[in-house]
Structures are given as C-alpha cells and as structure tokens.
Amino acid sequence: MTVQLYARDVGSGTPLVLLHAFPLSSAMWLNQREGLAARFRVVTPDMRGFGGSVLGAEEPSIDEMADDVGRLFRRLGIARAVVGGLSMGGYVAMALCRRHPDLVMGLVLADTRAGEDTAEIRATRLAQAERLEAEGTVRVLLDDVLPHLVGPTTFRQRALVYGRVRGLVQATPARAAAWAQRAMAARGESFETLRTLKVPALVVVGAEDTLATEEDARAMVDTIPNAELLVIPRAGHLCPVEQPDLFNQAVAEFTAAIARMTS
Secondary structure (H helix, E strand, O other), rough: OOOOOOOOEEEEEEEEEEEEOOOOOOOHHHHHHHHHHOOOOOEEEEOOOOOOOOOOOOOOHHHHHHHHHHHHHHHHHHOOOOEEEEEEHHHHHHHHEEEEEEEEHEEEOOOOOOOOHHHHHHHHHHHHHHHHHHHOOOHHHHHHHHHHOOOOHHHOOOHHHHHHHHHHHOOHHHHHHHHHHHHHHOOOOOHHHHHOOOOEEEEEEOOOOOOHHHHHHHHHHHHHOOEEEEEEEEOOHHHHHOOHHHHHHHHHHHHHHHHHHOE
16 A cells, blocks of 8 residues: 655745654644745655554555655645755655655755664664564653754753654654664665765754764765755754754755756
C-alpha cells in the first residue's frame, strides 16, 4: 500500500516544501508557516507514521520516505519546489534529489549530514528501535534524544521553546519512531548525490549543534557545486525552532533568488 502523507499547505507563490526532523512532526515548522506563507506556498508534510500520516507496511527506508514526498508533489499539483529538510528531513531531501531530481529547484539542508552512520550510531539507533517497540512508549527518546535536540542557549534561556520540543517528542508514536530509526540506520551516504546536484543549495547549521556539526555542514558545502553556508548562532540541532527569524530570513532570500532565476 502506498502512504498518502498528511500535509499542511499554506500561502501562495513559489512552493517551499519543508521536511521535519526526527522524532518530531510538521508541527515543528509553525514559525516557518507563519513567517514565510506571505511570500511562498509553504508545504509541510508529516513523514509516514508521524503527525497525521499513517505508517504503512513497507520496510524501513529513507528512499521510501522520499517516494512518499514525490507522490505528495503530484497530488498537490506541484511541478517543482525548493525543498528543505532538517536532520532526518535532510536525509529524505537528499534521497529526493537522487530519486526525483526533476522535482527539486533548490535545496535547503539544515542540521543534517551526507555521510552514513558510524557503526556506533547505527547500533544506538537499532537499540533504540528495539526499546521503542518493546516498551511501546517514547521514554528512550525523552531520555536519550531530547537533550541533544536544542542547544545550551535554548535550554537555559528559552524554556517555552524547549517545552514545545519536548511536547512534540512526547506526541511521537513509538512504532513510527522505531521505523524511522531503522530507516536512518540503513541509509547510505549522499555525497555522490550532492556532487552531481544541478540546483543551488543553502546549508544551514546551528553553531551549538552536536548531532550534525559545522564540520558536517562544511563537508556538504565543499561537495555541492553551487552551495552557500549559514551558521546560526545560539542554536543547536533545531535552528528553525530555536532561531526562526534568522532561519526564515535566509530561506526567504534563497527561495526568492531561485524564483527570480527560474521565472
């Protein structure tokens, strides 16, 4: 069975499709929908199993998630879009560039990595997937993942933002989280995809991100033929949530420039 993704679709103009991080949902893009919909058509899908989307019966796979997004484009009548992905959403965005390159007119990669997981990270993901299924709760994510999602500045100074992120993690279905961890653990590297990318890219990273570091971001920028790097201060792994104004400004300028180039 093919999964039909639930998506929030607001605004008009050049389409901007934003793919959420693990273990959140499209609710994380609230500030982007509010801040960017006056200028662009902002589409924020829930990946399979998250938010309003069903999980389906397919084997865990980032490529499967990219194909879900490809079907969403067709359903919504979107010929091409600027595609942005954060963390897991970045893995899906890179897979979309590999499998459906004709859909992508520009690429935003935020707090993500083009390399495959190390053996240690892969083992951690698979162990978490086992616990998620065995316990049927997301306690392991609250204990082991949540502390790394925001930077120390947000943790100390933005209690409301941290509380919102915690709420989004708590709302994640355990089965979906286990599926996604297995999908991420099984993915390969994306440097070859980035090396042959035909569209402009904006690579964004929070200066305080420990999960996908500035070094990871620079490795992607060095690989992509046409890419720029933005390091967002006082932000960790969820820079669009932690510093929405800086993120929105950069993405708006990038998307508007692509719209001018392709009009």
